[in-house]
Structure formats: structure tokens, C-alpha cells
Amino acid sequence: MTGTSASSSAAIEIHELNVRRGGAPALRDVTLAIPRGTVTGLLGPSGCGKTTLMRCIVGTQIVESGTVTLLGRPAGAAALRRRIGYVTQAPSVYLDLTIRDNVRYFASLYGRGNDAVADTIEAVGLTTHTHHRAGDLSGGQLGRVSLACALVAQPELLVLDEPTVGLDPVLRAELWEHFASLAAAGTTLLVSSHVMDEADHCENLLLLRDGRLLAHVPPDELRRRTDKANLEEAFLSLIREHQVGVQP
Incomplete structure (x- = not known):
């Protein structure tokens, strides 16, 4: 797993986060830091842990171990309620x-x-x-x-769970432009998606698979690391690399 180091400029800081849902691991040793005023994409297939991670960030998910800090305060703190926006899939x-x-x-x-x-x-x-x-x-x-x-x-931090699902391409493009303008004005955005072609709208990508953070990188760095021009192919290459690495 790859993660950025925490710093005082981070809007989101997560350290060794573990979550179980229904008795099974949902997130495994997730550590990351997201800088303020950026658009970060949270990508991965359905069931990989994206929504669980977002619930941890906004303070609505019981965690087994680890810490989640937002804007310098623990996730779920009353003082954060006016500073964080959350849009669910429903x-x-x-x-x-x-x-x-x-x-x-x-x-x-x-x-x-x-x-x-x-x-x-x-x-x-x-x-x-x-x-x-x-x-x-x-x-x-x-x-x-x-x-x-x-x-x-x-809000200072905006967490969006697949906000572009079901939208036409023109509106999707317009929304991503709006997200970029919000980030330029200082808002931090975490946007989940299972559509890899949206990844290029993000400054950094969090790539999840089976509850594990496989990478936290800019889109171009993911291409360079995997030697793939297509981001979907790059993600698949990363998954295969991970599968080989975890074999006994």
C-alpha cells in the first residue's frame, strides 16, 4: 500500500484504519493524507470499500481500530458539522x-x-x-x-459518493469543472467513482481493492508506474501486481 505522509496542511488524515462489516474486513490498514484545496478521486470496483471509507471520514461508521482526523479534529466531532458536506448515493x-x-x-x-x-x-x-x-x-x-x-x-470539505452516476456527459463535464473551481477557492473534495475516465479530473487518486489502498498517486504517476496510457488498464495492471504480491 502507498500513502502520503500526514501534515498540518492535510484536510483528511487517516492512520492504520481498520473496519469490519458483517464480521468481514471492509477496510484494512488504510493510511493516507489528503491536502486542503484539492480534488481527490476515490476509485475502485463496487464492494471495494469506497462508501465505508467515506462513512468513516464523515463520522458515521464504527471503526475497529485506527484514527481519522478532519481539518484537525477527530471524525464525528460536533465542531465539524458545519464544515463538512456529504452527498450519499441515495x-x-x-x-x-x-x-x-x-x-x-x-x-x-x-x-x-x-x-x-x-x-x-x-x-x-x-x-x-x-x-x-x-x-x-x-x-x-x-x-x-x-x-x-x-x-x-x-463546506471546507466536501465528500461525494458517486455524484455523477446517471448524468449525461455534458453535465458530468460541467460538474467536474465546478469541482475544480471549488478546489481552487480552497474547498477540499473527495469524490468516489467506479468510472475510470473521470480519474483525469482529479489531482490525486486513491485506488481501493478489497478494502486495501493500493495506491495514492496523481493520474500521470499511475500511468508512469504501470507503463499504461489508459487509466483503466493502469488500474488493472496495479491489481494484478498486488495479487502477485499477496500470494503465499
Whole structure:
């Protein structure tokens, strides 16, 4: 496993994290540090531990051992609630409210004004649906409303669990541009995906397999290390290398 060393500039610091779910290991000795103001991709196949790791980071997962520190405080600390945004795979919105009212509600919790509401709804491509009830939207649209409710708070750390699933290529590209602009303004983003072609939008990649962190590297470094131009092929090469390494 490869990880970066912890430092005072890290938004996320994890040391020797172990988690069991259903009696089986879900995360194994994960150690990493993510710098502030960056976009980091969390990649790997379904069931590899991505969502479990994110739950550990936002403080909703019981851990067996290890430490998770966010913005200098232990994960789950009350002081972090206004500083961290989390978007799950399942939409978390009020179905009886309109898109605008959902986003306005979350904006009010964080003292954001109407300009922030309008800008955020535009960022997720829902301006023409502002007055539609959330309960009348498609699954993909509901996901975008959940994303808007997190974005409008302008958190210091934003954790996104596969936010681009079900979106068309144009909107996916626009969202990644928005993520980059947030990072440039100082927000730290951790974005999970099982789509390798999104990896090039990230400054660094966390590659998980069977609960283990195989690598924490920039996309170009992964290509160089595996001598593969295609990132999906590079990841597969890394997995094969790991499998050989763990054989008795």
C-alpha cells in the first residue's frame, strides 16, 4: 500500500484504519493524507470499500481500530458539522418541497443568501426545473438536488459518493469543472467513482481493492508506474501486481 505522509496542511488524515462489516474486513490498514484545496478521486470496483471509507471520514461508521482526523479534529466531532458536506448515493431531499425550497432550506442553515441558491441550482443544471417538486423528478435529477443542497453550504470539505452516476456527459463535464473551481477557492473534495475516465479530473487518486489502498498517486504517476496510457488498464495492471504480491 502507498500513502502520503500526514501534515498540518492535510484536510483528511487517516492512520492504520481498520473496519469490519458483517464480521468481514471492509477496510484494512488504510493510511493516507489528503491536502486542503484539492480534488481527490476515490476509485475502485463496487464492494471495494469506497462508501465505508467515506462513512468513516464523515463520522458515521464504527471503526475497529485506527484514527481519522478532519481539518484537525477527530471524525464525528460536533465542531465539524458545519464544515463538512456529504452527498450519499441515495438522494437525501424533501420530496414535498420544490428544488428551490430544498436548496433554500439548506442554505438558511448555513447563512447563505438567495444568490448562492440560484448559483448552486445552475451549477447542477436544474435552473429550468427550479419550481418542480422533488417528488416529481427522475432519479438522476434527485441526485443533483442532493448535490446542490450540499454545495450551497460551501463546506471546507466536501465528500461525494458517486455524484455523477446517471448524468449525461455534458453535465458530468460541467460538474467536474465546478469541482475544480471549488478546489481552487480552497474547498477540499473527495469524490468516489467506479468510472475510470473521470480519474483525469482529479489531482490525486486513491485506488481501493478489497478494502486495501493500493495506491495514492496523481493520474500521470499511475500511468508512469504501470507503463499504461489508459487509466483503466493502469488500474488493472496495479491489481494484478498486488495479487502477485499477496500470494503465499
